[in-house]
Amino acid sequence: MADIALGQLLHTAGDNTLSQTDGALHGYMRGTDGTATRTIKTDANGNITISPDSGLGTEATLAALEVLLTSLDGKVATDAKLEAARALLASLDGKVATEAKLEAVRTLVALAQTNTSDIFQAVKLRDWGKEATLANAKNVLDAISAAVAARATEATLESANQALASLDGKVATDAKLEAARLLLASLNGKDFATQTTLAAVLAKLADPATATKQDAAKGVLDAISAAVAARATEATLAAVKTALTDGSQKVQLSGSKVRIASAPATGVKTVTGTAAEVFAGTSRKPGRSRLEIANRHPALAIRVGPAGVTDTTGRSVGPLATLALDMDPMSDVPIYAVSEAGALTVEVFEA
Amino acid sequence: MIYELSPQADSTTRISVDYRDEGVALQGTTHVAGDGDAARAYVAVFDRDLRMNYKRLFPTPPAPEPEEVEM
Numbered sequence: 001m002a003d004i005a006l007g008q009l010l011h012t013a014g015d016n017t018l019s020q021t022d023g024a025l026h027g028y029m030r031g032t033d034g035t036a037t038r039t040i041k042t043d044a045n046g047n048i049t050i051s052p053d054s055g056l057g058t059e060a061t062l063a064a065l066e067v068l069l070t071s072l073d074g075k076v077a078t079d080a081k082l083e084a085a086r087a088l089l090a091s092l093d094g095k096v097a098t099e100a101k102l103e104a105v106r107t108l109v110a111l112a113q114t115n116t117s118d119i120f121q122a123v124k125l126r127d128w129g130k131e132a133t134l135a136n137a138k139n140v141l142d143a144i145s146a147a148v149a150a151r152a153t154e155a156t157l158e159s160a161n162q163a164l165a166s167l168d169g170k171v172a173t174d175a176k177l178e179a180a181r182l183l184l185a186s187l188n189g190k191d192f193a194t195q196t197t198l199a200a201v202l203a204k205l206a207d208p209a210t211a212t213k214q215d216a217a218k219g220v221l222d223a224i225s226a227a228v229a230a231r232a233t234e235a236t237l238a239a240v241k242t243a244l245t246d247g248s249q250k251v252q253l254s255g256s257k258v259r260i261a262s263a264p265a266t267g268v269k270t271v272t273g274t275a276a277e278v279f280a281g282t283s284r285k286p287g288r289s290r291l292e293i294a295n296r297h298p299a300l301a302i303r304v305g306p307a308g309v310t311d312t313t314g315r316s317v318g319p320l321a322t323l324a325l326d327m328d329p330m331s332d333v334p335i336y337a338v339s340e341a342g343a344l345t346v347e348v349f350e351a
Numbered sequence: 352m353i354y355e356l357s358p359q360a361d362s363t364t365r366i367s368v369d370y371r372d373e374g375v376a377l378q379g380t381t382h383v384a385g386d387g388d389a390a391r392a393y394v395a396v397f398d399r400d401l402r403m404n405y406k407r408l409f410p411t412p413p414a415p416e417p418e419e420v421e422m
Contacts, residue, residue, distance in 0.1 A: 065370060276382070
């Protein structure tokens with residue numbers, strides 16, 4: 001940018017307006033290249049002159065350039081066309097014969113045209129047919145190829161042959177088929193069991209008694225059979241009857257008479273209004289055969305009996321009376337006592 | 352004395368007593384008619400009878416020393 005000395009410009013204009021300093025303005029415009037200030041040059045008309053050394057073209061150069069650009073108008077391809085051309089060339093990459101191959105073909109063609117041998121002449125004169133003819137031939141060959149591919153193989157044909165051979169003599173004749181048809185027609189409308197009914201029957205048939213149940217039944221039958229076999233015969237029973245009735249049968253009694261067989265236990269017992277067990281020791285004497293209860297009260301009575309004894313039921317044991325009971329040593333029978341009135345003491349003897 | 356009541360199916364109650372807590376090797380068992388209340392009331396009677404019948408097993412408390420009388 002030119003560094004304009006604005007103060008000097010205003011001084012030169014003086015009292016005139018800035019538009020009236022035409023010429024003087026250019027004459028006092030200065031610029032700098034960074035090292036020194038220089039005055040900008042003008043021509044005789046006051047136009048700023050530009051040195052060609054500044055890099056700008058001359059009028060002649062610019063005119064030549066305009067002619068060149070005008071000649072290129074309409075001849076430069078657009079970006080789209082250039083991209084299409086690039087894609088086309090890329091698609092041809094690797095498909096175009098090299099120069100060496102083209103040369104080899106050219107040599108071969110030239111040899112065929114000039115060689116007079118039968119082979120080359122035959123090749124040269126051969127009617128290779130038109131493209132349409134070749135296309136039709138190709139279609140026919142393709143159809144034949146597809147048909148051949150779809151036909152049964154030898155293995156399949158052999159299997160079919162064997163299957164047909166196995167049916168030889170097994171296929172019903174028309175007469176037999178007619179008889180079968182008549183038979184089926186006669187069955188039509190009959191009330192056959194449904195599949196559900198048949199399935200239920202099958203389930204019943206498939207669930208017979210298990211082996212375990214059969215073994216159990218066999219065990220019972222065996223036991224009955226053994227019992228029947230072991231029973232006395234009629235003759236034996238008659239002999240037994242005779243022996244029992246004529247007095248000849250000897251009988252042996254077992255057991256023992258009730259006797260005191262162990263040391264007796266004695267003690268006192270308080271009999272109250274609550275029915276309680278009567279025994280001499282700490283509890284009922286095991287295997288006791290004798291129980292004596294002596295009421296030593298001079299006025300009150302007690303009642304003796306089972307657990308349900310009350311002051312009005314059971315065996316009464318009066319004042320100063322003694323009750324002696326023979327007990328079965330094999331039976332552990334408890335004896336209860338209850339007072340008819342108040343509490344009193346009794347003497348107990350167990351043996 | 353430790354006791355235990357056990358109701359029985361025949362409408363009686365079994366009473367079991369044990370004197371181990373007193374250092375005495377003695378156990379007793381009896382039955383009374385009725386429920387637990389009747390049995391509980393009879394426990395004292397049963398206890399007194401056992402102590403009477405087996406008093407030899409229970410230690411006798413020492414007799415008090417006679418007081419010296421100054422003449």
